[in-house]
Each structure stands twice: as structure tokens, then as C-alpha cells.
Amino acid sequence: MTARPPATMHGRPPDSLADVLERVLDRGVVIVGDIVISVLDIELLTLKVRLLIASADTAQKMGIDWWTRDPFLNASAGDLELENQELRGRLAELERRLGIEGPSR
Amino acid sequence: MTDDRGLYLYAVVPADTHIDGVPPGVGDRQSDLIRHEDLGLVAHEVDLADLARLNEPSADPGQLAELAQRHDRVVRAAMEAATAVLPFRLGTVLADRQSARQFLVERWEDLRRGLGRLTNCEEWGVTVRAEGSSEPQQTRSGSTPDRPGTAYLTRRRQQLDDAESRRRTRSARAAEIDEALHELSVDSAHGPKRGVTVLLDETYLVRRPETSAFLDAVDRCGARLSGEGIELRLTGPWPPYSFARLEGCPD
Numbered sequence: 001m002t003a004r005p006p007a008t009m010h011g012r013p014p015d016s017l018a019d020v021l022e023r024v025l026d027r028g029v030v031i032v033g034d035i036v037i038s039v040l041d042i043e044l045l046t047l048k049v050r051l052l053i054a055s056a057d058t059a060q061k062m063g064i065d066w067w068t069r070d071p072f073l074n075a076s077a078g079d080l081e082l083e084n085q086e087l088r089g090r091l092a093e094l095e096r097r098l099g100i101e102g103p104s105r
Numbered sequence: 106m107t108d109d110r111g112l113y114l115y116a117v118v119p120a121d122t123h124i125d126g127v128p129p130g131v132g133d134r135q136s137d138l139i140r141h142e143d144l145g146l147v148a149h150e151v152d153l154a155d156l157a158r159l160n161e162p163s164a165d166p167g168q169l170a171e172l173a174q175r176h177d178r179v180v181r182a183a184m185e186a187a188t189a190v191l192p193f194r195l196g197t198v199l200a201d202r203q204s205a206r207q208f209l210v211e212r213w214e215d216l217r218r219g220l221g222r223l224t225n226c227e228e229w230g231v232t233v234r235a236e237g238s239s240e241p242q243q244t245r246s247g248s249t250p251d252r253p254g255t256a257y258l259t260r261r262r263q264q265l266d267d268a269e270s271r272r273r274t275r276s277a278r279a280a281e282i283d284e285a286l287h288e289l290s291v292d293s294a295h296g297p298k299r300g301v302t303v304l305l306d307e308t309y310l311v312r313r314p315e316t317s318a319f320l321d322a323v324d325r326c327g328a329r330l331s332g333e334g335i336e337l338r339l340t341g342p343w344p345p346y347s348f349a350r351l352e353g354c355p356d
Contacts, residue, residue, distance in 0.1 A: 017170055019340050020177050023230070027346035028194035029219065035204040037111045039156040040196035045169055100162070
């Protein structure tokens with residue numbers, strides 16, 4: 001492979017944890033039937049992880065730092081506020097679906 | 106095998122695959138191949154209690170992250186060792202080896218077809234985002250107008266028109282990229298679009314011999330975007346997670 005120009009190389013940290021989670025969580029062959037043991041509630045876990053990824057604070061503890069390179073998240077304050085509002089809405093929805101309480105304010 | 110053990114499945118590979126180099130997976134266990142005819146299941150025994158812990162509300166999210174990473178590492182190593190890999194959904198557990206063999210026998214044809222479709226293929230993720238604001242820039246006219254209200258409205262309309270045309274240009278650019286990359290891929294799948302600035306979130310299934318042509322095309326697209334306020338991000342190569350399907354099985 002030849003040298004890569006900046007546009008592509010820029011966005012190519014070796015797969016971040018967020019990338020891995022996003023890719024493996026709800027993909028792959030699903031087996032149905034009696035032979036399967038349902039140990040993991042994948043649907044619930046997927047919701048949990050999406051919630052987690054949306055929460056920058058926890059993500060940082062997990063070593064996910066993609067937002068520091070993410071131009072969308074580093075955009076102007078107006079965009080950030082919109083993004084913030086959208087995320088709050090999605091968080092609230094996820095918390096409702098998971099039946100858990102959000103942090104009290 | 107007792108009730109508290111199960112068999113964790115990673116992927117289907119051709120039976121002649123050497124998986125000695127595959128790293129330890131869930132619970133630090135080493136996988137082996139369960140074979141039937143020309144197919145093999147990459148799998149190992151697992152303590153069900155280890156997995157069940159993840160369901161608890163108090164479970165440390167880091168544990169799920171570790172499970173996902175170990176799963177990915179094993180599937181990835183299997184992909185590197187094999188001519189084709191058909192990954193299972195994270196957390197797929199069968200009762201024991203006997204049920205795994207039974208599964209292989211019963212679904213052999215479907216599994217062969219599913220695996221065959223992915224021979225020599227990897228997937229690549231491409232996201233294209235608009236950088237910064239799509240809101241109009243403040244433009245100032247030098248002269249002080251006699252009718253400031255009309256001037257304001259004219260300026261405002263101009264700004265909105267500009268923003269709209271910028272939006273159209275960006276969408277067109279994303280469509281061009283998709284078309285160029287689609288041509289070099291076997292198949293493609295939509296990713297979960299996030300946010301209003303995401304212009305493209307697509308996964309492409311690419312044959313290994315086509316990889317360098319595909320990456321060159323990505324580079325060309327990326328180079329063309331510089332200066333247009335659009336960023337292209339590539340991840341991969343990944344095992345073909347997004348294209349792993351069996352006929353007659355729900356996605």
C-alpha cells in the first residue's frame with residue numbers, strides 16, 4: 001500500500017474501543033432455537049453501550065477519546081449546544097427504555 | 106458438561122483452517138475447531154456465570170467492553186488465518202459440543218452458502234461528515250444602506266441560500282463517494298447515522314485482491330474533499346460482521 005494522504009490517515013487511529021463496540025454489538029449471525037443458551041441480554045446491553053458511548057464522562061474512563069479528534073464535537077458552540085440537546089433527548093429516552101433513573105439534578 | 110458451562114461461538118471457517126495462532130477469548134480460554142465436513146466452528150467452553158454477570162444492572166461497563174474486544178480479536182485472528190469467516194453475534198452460546206455438531210449438520214448448507222459469499226472478503230467502514238457549522242457565515246456589506254430593514258432581509262436570504270447550496274454540494278459529494286466505493290465493493294450496508302452532519306455512514310464488503318484499489322479510491326475521495334469542510338473517516342479492515350447472515354435466520 002502506498003503512503004496515505006492526510007484526509008484518510010487523519011481519521012485512522014487503530015480501531016478505537018468505540019469503533020469495536022459499534023461494529024460487533026448488533027451484527028453477526030444470530031442462531032435461534034433450543035440449542036442456544038440465552039446468557040446475555042444483547043438488546044439490553046446494546047442499549048446500555050449506546051448510552052455509555054453517549055456519555056463522554058464514562059467513555060473517558062474507558063479510554064475512549066474519539067471526541068477529542070471529532071470535528072463535529074469540536075465544532076462551534078452553537079452546534080455543540082444542538083448536539084447536547086439532541087443527546088440529552090436520546091439519553092432520556094434510553095434511560096426510560098432501560099427503566100433506570102437519570103442523575104438527579 | 107455441567108449446567109453452568111456452555112460453548113461460546115465466534116465464527117464459521119473452512120475446516121482446514123489452522124487456528125493455533127488465535128488469541129485466548131472470553132474467560133481467557135483458547136478456541137479450537139469443531140468440524141463437520143468442510144466447515145469448522147471456532148469455539149470454546151465458557152462459564153455461564155462469567156457472562157451472566159454482564160446482565161446485572163450494576164455490571165461494570167468495562168466488562169462488556171472487554172467481552173466485545175476479545176470477541177473481535179478472536180474473530181479477526183480467525184479471519185486472518187482463514188480464506189473466509191462467518192462471524193456470529195456477540196454472546197452466542199450453545200449448550201455443548203454435541204449441540205454445536207448438531208447445529209453444523211442441520212445448517213450445513215446455509216452455513217456453506219453464507220460463508221461462501223464472504224470468501225476472501227473484509228469490510229471497511231466509511232463515514233463522511235461535514236466539518237463545523239452549516240449555518241450561514243456573517244457577511245458584511247461595506248455601504249450603510251438607506252433601508253436597513255430591506256438590506257437585512259436581502260442579506261439574510263442570501264445567507265440562507267448559500268447555506269442551502271452548501272448543503273446540496275455536500276450531499277452530492279457524499280453520493281459521489283458512495284458511488285465510487287460501491288463500484289469497488291461486493292456489497293454495502295448502511296450504518297446507524299448519527300447527527301445531522303453525518304453525510305455518509307456506510308460499510309463496504311471488499312474482496313482482498315480489490316483492497317488496494319478500494320483504498321486508493323478512498324484516498325482520492327479524501328484528497329478531493331480537503332478544503333471543502335468535509336471529513337472522510339475510514340475504519341477497517343474488519344471481519345465481515347455487517348454481512349454475516351444465514352437464510353432463514355432473522356438479522
